[in-house]
Amino acid sequence: MATLELFRSICMILPRVEEVKHFEIISFRVKKRVFATIDPKQDKASLKFSLEDQTTFGLIDKSMIYPVPNKWGKEGWTTVELKKVNIDLLKELLSTAYQTVITSEQG
Numbered sequence: 001m002a003t004l005e006l007f008r009s010i011c012m013i014l015p016r017v018e019e020v021k022h023f024e025i026i027s028f029r030v031k032k033r034v035f036a037t038i039d040p041k042q043d044k045a046s047l048k049f050s051l052e053d054q055t056t057f058g059l060i061d062k063s064m065i066y067p068v069p070n071k072w073g074k075e076g077w078t079t080v081e082l083k084k085v086n087i088d089l090l091k092e093l094l095s096t097a098y099q100t101v102i103t104s105e106q107g
Contacts, residue, residue, distance in 0.1 A: 002082040002090045004040040010091055011036060014098050035101040036094060043082040046072075047097035054078045057093065065093075076100070 004026075011017050011028040020027050028036045038045045046068055049057065054076050057065045064084040067073030080093060 001043075002045075002085050002087070004038060006087065007036075007038050007045060007082070007090070007094075010094050011098075014095070017098075030098060030101055033101045035097040038082075045080045045082055047078050047080060047093055048100050049076045049078050049097060050100055051076055053096055053100065057096075060089070 008019065008026075008028075012019070014030070016030050018029050018032075020029055022034070022037060024041075025037045025039045027034045028038075034048065036045060036047045051074075054067060054073075057078065058067070061084065064081045066079055068077040068079050080090075082090075085093070
């Protein structure tokens, strides 16, 4: 199970990441663009992926990784159930979300 502390430590290893309170949740940003949020009360995170990555990661376990159920999900925002994800997968998910935001900024 991924904790807030683990999630935070993985995010903060990435270059130029800032942690910012965002309403009742915590966001992680690079160059002011959000790539991940975490709601510690619900043990859920939301990560920004390309639609292709969202689909690919969802194939791992649709009860653990799935599109946010609204218009944000159609833009690549994906829910991750932190109680179910292991550390190695969480690192890969966060790295991919970070790269998604960095790459879209350059495009």
